[in-house]
Amino acid sequence: MKQSKDKEITINDAIIGLKQLDDPVFGSLSYRNPCTTVTIRTHDRVIKTTLEQIRIAVFKFNAETFGFIFKNQWFCNQKDFDKWNAKTKRLASHELKANF
Secondary structure, three states: OOOOOOOEEEEEEEEEEEOOOOOOEEEEEEEEOOOOOEEEEOOOOEEEEOHHHEEEEEEEEEOOEEEEEEOOEEEEEOOOHHHHHHHHHHHHOOOOOEOO
């Protein structure tokens, strides 16, 4: 994905594991390129953090692909879509919505 400078990228309906929290949070995350601060919005709070504080973020990239942010990198997985869909549905109590 090509990103222009200063454009805000938002990923909705994500499961986000943060180093400073024991349990994952559910919500959206947004950042600007270059990424210095990540804003996470849940139903009851806003968390501003750095990319380094994200253990993992899991989201549905599109209708056939899951996306991940892990170790400050962005990954996609089409191969195991059905398995990821079932696991995230069980964890989030709903099927994640596609972002792109």
